[in-house]
Amino acid sequence: MTKASTDLDNPWKDVIELYFEDFMQFFFPKIHELIDWNQPCEFLDKELQKVVRDATMKKRLVDKLVKVWLKEDNTAQLLYIHIEIQGQKDENFAQRVFIYYYRLYDRYGPNVISLAILGDTQSDWRPKRYRYSLAGFEISCTFPIIKLLDYKKKWKSLEKSTNPFSIVVRTHLKALETRDSNQKRLYWKKKLFKALYEANYSEQEILELFRFLDWVMALPEELEKRFNDFSAQHEEEKGMPYVTSIERFGIQKGILEQARKSVVDALRIRFKRVPQSLVKMLQSIEDAKLLSDLLKQAILADSIKTFKQGLENK
Incomplete structure (x- = not known):
C-alpha cells in the first residue's frame, strides 16, 4: 500500500497569512498583546526574497515576514516579525535563523524579531539559540520556538478551543502520526472534518480550514473517494454543503x-x-x-x- 503523502510546510504559509492575528494569539500571546490590531498587517514575502538570497544556504526563503504596528505605549512603532516554519530536523537551522535575522536587521533596523514553529517528529530537537565565538569574539542569538509535538499532551484543550490554529495543530499532528497508514489517516480526516462543523466556524472559515486539512492529509484516490462520500453525507445531515460545493x-x-x-x-x-x-x-x-x-x-x-x-x- 502506498504511504500517505504529506506536504506540511507550504499549507502553513497559507493559513498563517489567512489567520495571522489568531496565529499570534495562539502561539505567542505576549507578542500579540504588543500589536495594534486596528492597524493593517503587511506581508513582505516578495521583498524578502532579495534580502535573504544566498547561494550557500539550502533554503533561500524565509517563510513569512510581516510588518505590524505596535500599540502607542511602546517605544517602537513598527515591528517586523520573521516566522520560520520547519518541518524536518536541520542541524543548520539556528544558524539560518541568525543569518536571516541579521540580513533583515541590516535592511529594517533593530525592530526585527525571529520566531520558529517546529513541526518535525524529533521530540528532543529544539534549536532556539545560535552561538559563535572565536579569538575573544562572541555572538549569541536566542529566538522563541514552538514545538508542535508538545500539543499532543494538550489535546483536550485543543478540542475546546475555537482558535483556528487549534484545528490546524490537530491536523498537523495527525498528519505526522498517520504517514504510514492510509486507513488511520482516513479515520482522522473524517474526525477532524466533523470537528470543523462542531466548532461553530463561519462558512468561510470552514472552507479555508478544510483546504489546510485536505492538503495536509492527502489520501490515495480510492480512500479520497470514500472521504468525499462521507463529507457529502455529513454536510447533507448538517444542512451545510460548504465543502461539497468547493469539491464540485x-x-x-x-x-x-x-x-x-x-x-x-x-x-x-x-x-x-x-x-x-x-x-x-x-x-x-x-x-x-x-x-x-x-x-x-x-x-x-x-x-x-x-x-x-x-x-x-x-
Missing part, C-alpha cells in the same frame, strides 16, 4: 484544465510549434463545450493560422 468547483476546474491541455497537445502533434499567444487564448476559455469543439478543429485544421482564425471568430 475543483472537479469542474480539473475538467477544464484537462480539456485545454488536450487542445494544445493536439496542435503540437499536428504542427509541432504552438505560439504562446494562442496557448494563452486557450487557457482563458471557461466553456467545456467550446473546448471540445476546438479539440476536433485542432485535429482537422490544415494550419495553425486556420485554427487561430476559427478561434477568433467564436
